Amino acid sequence: MNYEELDRILDTVEEVFSSLANQYGYYELKHWSTERWRWDEPVITLTSVGRDDVNRNIHALTIQEGSYPYELLVEINAWQDEDEAEGEIRMRKWQHAKVGRVQIPLDTEQLEGMIRKAYDNVSRWREGKLARKTRLASWAGGPEP
Amino acid sequence: MATAYYRYISYPLEVTQVVHERKVQSMNPKRGYATWYTPTRYDDPTKAQQELALSKPPTHRVGPIPAGEMRDFDIQQLPPVAPAFGQPGGGVEACTRSAVWLFGLWDLW
Numbered sequence: 001m002n003y004e005e006l007d008r009i010l011d012t013v014e015e016v017f018s019s020l021a022n023q024y025g026y027y028e029l030k031h032w033s034t035e036r037w038r039w040d041e042p043v044i045t046l047t048s049v050g051r052d053d054v055n056r057n058i059h060a061l062t063i064q065e066g067s068y069p070y071e072l073l074v075e076i077n078a079w080q081d082e083d084e085a086e087g088e089i090r091m092r093k094w095q096h097a098k099v100g101r102v103q104i105p106l107d108t109e110q111l112e113g114m115i116r117k118a119y120d121n122v123s124r125w126r127e128g129k130l131a132r133k134t135r136l137a138s139w140a141g142g143p144e145p
Numbered sequence: 146m147a148t149a150y151y152r153y154i155s156y157p158l159e160v161t162q163v164v165h166e167r168k169v170q171s172m173n174p175k176r177g178y179a180t181w182y183t184p185t186r187y188d189d190p191t192k193a194q195q196e197l198a199l200s201k202p203p204t205h206r207v208g209p210i211p212a213g214e215m216r217d218f219d220i221q222q223l224p225p226v227a228p229a230f231g232q233p234g235g236g237v238e239a240c241t242r243s244a245v246w247l248f249g250l251w252d253l254w
Contacts, residue, residue, distance in 0.1 A: 001156065007175040037176045039238075040156060041200055047227065059229050061200055077228040092235060094228050136225050136235035137185065137196055 002067050006042040009069060012106055013060045016115045017046040028123065042069070054127060055079050058118045062104070072106065074099040074114050076122035080130060093130035097121065149209035150182040150239075153193050160205050163247070169207050170244035177242045179219070182210075184237055196236030198229035207247075216243035 014034055021032040032048040042062035049055055056078045063071040079094035099118040102111050152169055154160055159172050171180040186209065187193035190202035218239040226234035 001158075001173075003173050003175045037173055037179065039153070039181045039197065039199055040159075040171050040173055043200070043229075045227075045229070055227065057227055057229070061230070075230065079228050079234075081225070090225075092225075092228070092233055094233055096228060096231050132233070134233040134235065136233075 001042070001064075002069070006062055006069055007036075009062055009072065009104060009106065010036045010042065010044045010060075012108070013044050013072070013111065013115070016108075016112050017044065017058070020115060020119055021046060021048065024119070050123070052126060053080070054125065054130070056122045056125070058099075058115065058122060060115075063101075069104050071104055072102045072111070074102065074118050076118050076125075078122055078125040078130060080127060081136065090136040092134045092136050093127070094132050094134065095125050095130050096132070148184075149186075149211055150184055150215055151186055151206055151208035151210070152180065152182050153187070153197065153199075153203035154205040154207065155199075155201060155203045157204075163205075163207055167247040167249040168244050169210070169247060178244070179240050179242050180244075181238055181240050182208075182215070182218075183239075193236075195232045196226065196234065197238060198226050198232040198234035198236075200230045210245055210247075214245060216241050216245070 017034050028050060029048045030051055034044060034046050036044040043059055045057050045059050047057045059075050061073045062069045063073055075098045077094060077096045079092055081090060081092050084091050100114050102114050162168055171178050194202040218241045224237045226236045226238055228234045
Protein backbone atom coordinates (compact mmCIF):
# COMPACT_ATOMS: atom_id res chain seq x y z
CA MET A 1 0.00 0.00 0.00
CA ASN A 2 1.36 3.40 -0.97
CA TYR A 3 0.54 5.28 2.23
CA GLU A 4 2.16 8.55 1.09
CA GLU A 5 0.16 8.80 -2.11
CA LEU A 6 -3.08 7.71 -0.49
CA ASP A 7 -2.65 10.18 2.36
CA ARG A 8 -2.14 13.03 -0.11
CA ILE A 9 -5.47 12.12 -1.72
CA LEU A 10 -7.13 12.14 1.72
CA ASP A 11 -5.53 15.57 2.39
CA THR A 12 -7.31 16.96 -0.65
CA VAL A 13 -10.65 15.53 0.49
CA GLU A 14 -10.14 16.83 4.03
CA GLU A 15 -9.74 20.38 2.72
CA VAL A 16 -13.13 20.09 1.03
CA PHE A 17 -14.68 18.54 4.17
CA SER A 18 -13.31 21.33 6.38
CA SER A 19 -14.50 24.03 4.05
CA LEU A 20 -17.98 22.51 3.97
CA ALA A 21 -18.20 22.00 7.73
CA ASN A 22 -17.00 25.54 8.42
CA GLN A 23 -19.55 26.90 6.01
CA TYR A 24 -22.52 25.06 7.51
CA GLY A 25 -21.28 24.38 11.04
CA TYR A 26 -22.69 27.37 12.84
CA TYR A 27 -26.20 27.04 11.50
CA GLU A 28 -26.80 23.35 10.92
CA LEU A 29 -24.32 21.27 12.88
CA LYS A 30 -23.94 20.87 16.65
CA HIS A 31 -20.65 19.00 16.27
CA TRP A 32 -18.47 17.84 13.42
CA SER A 33 -15.14 16.03 13.11
CA THR A 34 -12.99 14.31 10.52
CA GLU A 35 -11.14 11.04 10.81
CA ARG A 36 -9.02 9.04 8.42
CA TRP A 37 -7.37 5.63 8.10
CA ARG A 38 -9.80 3.88 10.43
CA TRP A 39 -8.78 0.20 10.65
CA ASP A 40 -6.06 1.07 8.08
CA GLU A 41 -8.57 1.60 5.31
CA PRO A 42 -7.71 4.51 2.97
CA VAL A 43 -10.86 6.37 3.94
CA ILE A 44 -11.66 9.79 5.31
CA THR A 45 -14.92 10.50 7.13
CA LEU A 46 -16.75 13.69 8.00
CA THR A 47 -19.05 12.99 10.94
CA SER A 48 -21.60 15.47 12.21
CA VAL A 49 -24.49 15.71 14.60
CA GLY A 50 -27.24 17.96 13.34
CA ARG A 51 -29.44 20.23 15.40
CA ASP A 52 -32.13 17.57 14.85
CA ASP A 53 -29.91 15.09 16.78
CA VAL A 54 -29.48 12.84 13.74
CA ASN A 55 -25.91 11.58 13.29
CA ARG A 56 -24.61 11.83 9.75
CA ASN A 57 -21.40 10.97 7.96
CA ILE A 58 -19.82 11.27 4.55
CA HIS A 59 -17.15 8.70 3.62
CA ALA A 60 -14.62 9.02 0.83
CA LEU A 61 -12.86 5.70 0.22
CA THR A 62 -9.92 5.32 -2.13
CA ILE A 63 -10.34 2.34 -4.43
CA GLN A 64 -7.15 0.67 -5.62
CA GLU A 65 -6.15 -1.68 -8.38
CA GLY A 66 -3.14 -3.44 -6.86
CA SER A 67 -1.30 -0.58 -5.17
CA TYR A 68 -2.53 1.98 -7.70
CA PRO A 69 -5.35 4.27 -6.48
CA TYR A 70 -7.70 5.10 -9.33
CA GLU A 71 -11.04 6.15 -7.89
CA LEU A 72 -12.67 7.76 -4.87
CA LEU A 73 -16.02 6.33 -3.73
CA VAL A 74 -18.26 8.79 -1.88
CA GLU A 75 -21.10 7.52 0.28
CA ILE A 76 -23.38 8.78 3.05
CA ASN A 77 -25.02 7.45 6.18
CA ALA A 78 -27.41 8.83 8.79
CA TRP A 79 -28.42 7.14 12.03
CA GLN A 80 -30.00 7.39 15.45
CA ASP A 81 -29.60 4.91 18.30
CA GLU A 82 -32.28 4.37 20.91
CA ASP A 83 -33.11 2.03 23.75
CA GLU A 84 -36.04 -0.35 23.56
CA ALA A 85 -37.53 -2.82 26.04
CA GLU A 86 -36.69 -0.58 28.98
CA GLY A 87 -33.05 -0.34 28.00
CA GLU A 88 -32.54 -4.08 27.42
CA ILE A 89 -32.11 -3.62 23.68
CA ARG A 90 -30.26 -0.91 21.76
CA MET A 91 -31.60 -0.34 18.26
CA ARG A 92 -30.11 1.65 15.40
CA LYS A 93 -32.29 3.32 12.82
CA TRP A 94 -30.14 4.17 9.83
CA GLN A 95 -29.90 4.88 6.14
CA HIS A 96 -27.12 4.51 3.60
CA ALA A 97 -26.51 5.50 -0.03
CA LYS A 98 -23.66 5.63 -2.51
CA VAL A 99 -23.35 9.12 -3.95
CA GLY A 100 -20.85 8.58 -6.74
CA ARG A 101 -17.26 8.09 -7.82
CA VAL A 102 -14.52 10.56 -8.69
CA GLN A 103 -11.55 9.58 -10.82
CA ILE A 104 -7.98 9.90 -9.50
CA PRO A 105 -6.05 12.15 -10.08
CA LEU A 106 -8.73 14.26 -8.47
CA ASP A 107 -10.38 17.13 -10.29
CA THR A 108 -10.98 19.53 -7.38
CA GLU A 109 -14.10 21.04 -8.92
CA GLN A 110 -15.64 17.64 -9.53
CA LEU A 111 -14.68 16.52 -6.02
CA GLU A 112 -16.26 19.60 -4.43
CA GLY A 113 -19.44 19.03 -6.44
CA MET A 114 -19.62 15.40 -5.34
CA ILE A 115 -19.03 16.21 -1.65
CA ARG A 116 -21.60 19.02 -1.76
CA LYS A 117 -24.11 16.64 -3.36
CA ALA A 118 -23.36 14.13 -0.58
CA TYR A 119 -23.90 16.81 2.07
CA ASP A 120 -27.16 17.99 0.50
CA ASN A 121 -28.49 14.43 0.24
CA VAL A 122 -27.56 13.34 3.74
CA SER A 123 -28.86 16.60 5.25
CA ARG A 124 -32.31 15.82 3.86
CA TRP A 125 -32.48 12.52 5.76
CA ARG A 126 -34.56 13.31 8.82
CA GLU A 127 -35.54 10.78 11.47
CA GLY A 128 -38.47 9.53 9.38
CA LYS A 129 -36.15 8.63 6.50
CA LEU A 130 -34.04 6.23 8.60
CA ALA A 131 -35.77 3.15 7.20
CA ARG A 132 -33.26 0.46 8.16
CA LYS A 133 -33.36 -0.96 11.67
CA THR A 134 -30.60 -3.06 13.28
CA ARG A 135 -30.25 -4.41 16.79
CA LEU A 136 -26.86 -3.37 18.13
CA ALA A 137 -24.55 -5.94 19.63
CA SER A 138 -24.51 -5.94 23.40
CA TRP A 139 -21.17 -5.85 25.09
CA ALA A 140 -20.52 -6.20 28.79
CA GLY A 141 -16.87 -6.81 29.44
CA GLY A 142 -15.97 -8.66 26.27
CA PRO A 143 -16.30 -12.31 25.29
CA GLU A 144 -14.37 -15.30 26.51
CA PRO A 145 -11.30 -16.11 24.37
CA MET B 146 -13.73 -3.60 31.38
CA ALA B 147 -12.69 -5.89 28.56
CA THR B 148 -10.73 -9.02 29.41
CA ALA B 149 -9.12 -9.36 26.00
CA TYR B 150 -8.75 -7.59 22.68
CA TYR B 151 -8.62 -8.68 19.07
CA ARG B 152 -7.21 -7.14 15.93
CA TYR B 153 -8.66 -7.86 12.51
CA ILE B 154 -6.36 -7.60 9.49
CA SER B 155 -6.76 -7.60 5.72
CA TYR B 156 -3.32 -6.39 4.70
CA PRO B 157 -0.96 -9.29 3.75
CA LEU B 158 2.24 -7.51 4.87
CA GLU B 159 0.83 -6.99 8.35
CA VAL B 160 -0.03 -10.68 8.54
CA THR B 161 3.59 -11.45 7.65
CA GLN B 162 4.77 -9.05 10.35
CA VAL B 163 2.71 -10.87 12.99
CA VAL B 164 3.95 -14.28 11.85
CA HIS B 165 7.65 -13.40 11.59
CA GLU B 166 8.10 -10.75 14.27
CA ARG B 167 5.24 -11.53 16.70
CA LYS B 168 4.57 -7.82 16.49
CA VAL B 169 1.02 -6.47 16.29
CA GLN B 170 0.91 -2.96 14.91
CA SER B 171 -0.44 -1.16 11.89
CA MET B 172 2.16 -0.55 9.18
CA ASN B 173 0.75 2.89 8.36
CA PRO B 174 3.23 5.66 9.25
CA LYS B 175 0.79 8.40 8.21
CA ARG B 176 -1.18 8.08 11.42
CA GLY B 177 1.71 7.20 13.72
CA TYR B 178 1.04 3.46 13.31
CA ALA B 179 -2.38 3.86 14.95
CA THR B 180 -3.70 0.32 15.45
CA TRP B 181 -7.36 -0.53 15.95
CA TYR B 182 -8.68 -3.24 18.28
CA THR B 183 -12.03 -4.50 19.47
CA PRO B 184 -12.93 -6.54 22.56
CA THR B 185 -15.27 -8.63 20.42
CA ARG B 186 -14.28 -12.00 19.01
CA TYR B 187 -15.78 -12.57 15.59
CA ASP B 188 -15.56 -16.03 14.07
CA ASP B 189 -17.48 -14.89 11.00
CA PRO B 190 -15.57 -12.31 8.90
CA THR B 191 -18.80 -10.90 7.49
CA LYS B 192 -20.05 -10.28 11.04
CA ALA B 193 -16.80 -8.43 11.78
CA GLN B 194 -17.28 -6.38 8.61
CA GLN B 195 -20.86 -5.61 9.62
CA GLU B 196 -20.26 -4.52 13.23
CA LEU B 197 -16.95 -2.73 12.61
CA ALA B 198 -18.37 -1.16 9.43
CA LEU B 199 -15.44 -2.14 7.21
CA SER B 200 -15.37 -1.89 3.41
CA LYS B 201 -14.51 -5.59 3.10
CA PRO B 202 -14.35 -8.61 5.45
CA PRO B 203 -11.02 -9.01 7.27
CA THR B 204 -8.85 -11.98 6.36
CA HIS B 205 -7.19 -12.61 9.74
CA ARG B 206 -7.82 -12.23 13.46
CA VAL B 207 -5.08 -11.72 16.07
CA GLY B 208 -5.84 -12.49 19.70
CA PRO B 209 -7.02 -12.85 22.33
CA ILE B 210 -4.55 -10.34 23.72
CA PRO B 211 -5.11 -10.03 27.48
CA ALA B 212 -6.19 -6.52 28.45
CA GLY B 213 -3.24 -6.26 30.85
CA GLU B 214 -0.80 -6.60 27.95
CA MET B 215 -2.35 -3.77 25.98
CA ARG B 216 -0.85 -0.31 26.15
CA ASP B 217 -3.13 2.60 26.93
CA PHE B 218 -5.49 3.43 24.14
CA ASP B 219 -4.83 6.79 22.52
CA ILE B 220 -8.19 6.96 20.83
CA GLN B 221 -11.25 5.49 22.47
CA GLN B 222 -14.13 5.77 20.08
CA LEU B 223 -17.44 6.41 21.72
CA PRO B 224 -19.33 3.19 21.12
CA PRO B 225 -20.99 2.01 19.08
CA VAL B 226 -19.22 2.12 15.68
CA ALA B 227 -20.95 4.36 13.11
CA PRO B 228 -22.43 2.92 9.91
CA ALA B 229 -20.29 2.82 6.76
CA PHE B 230 -20.08 1.04 3.40
CA GLY B 231 -23.63 -0.31 3.71
CA GLN B 232 -22.81 -1.91 7.07
CA PRO B 233 -24.74 -0.89 10.19
CA GLY B 234 -21.75 -0.79 12.56
CA GLY B 235 -22.58 -1.11 16.24
CA GLY B 236 -19.34 -2.73 17.39
CA VAL B 237 -16.82 -1.42 19.91
CA GLU B 238 -13.34 -0.22 18.96
CA ALA B 239 -10.30 1.47 20.42
CA CYS B 240 -6.93 2.49 19.07
CA THR B 241 -3.35 2.65 20.29
CA ARG B 242 -0.13 3.76 18.63
CA SER B 243 1.95 1.31 20.67
CA ALA B 244 3.01 -2.09 19.38
CA VAL B 245 1.94 -5.28 21.14
CA TRP B 246 4.43 -8.15 21.22
CA LEU B 247 2.97 -11.63 21.21
CA PHE B 248 4.32 -14.58 23.15
CA GLY B 249 6.50 -16.67 20.86
CA LEU B 250 8.88 -19.61 20.68
CA TRP B 251 12.11 -18.50 19.00
CA ASP B 252 14.71 -20.72 17.41
CA LEU B 253 18.02 -19.23 18.59
CA TRP B 254 20.09 -21.29 16.16
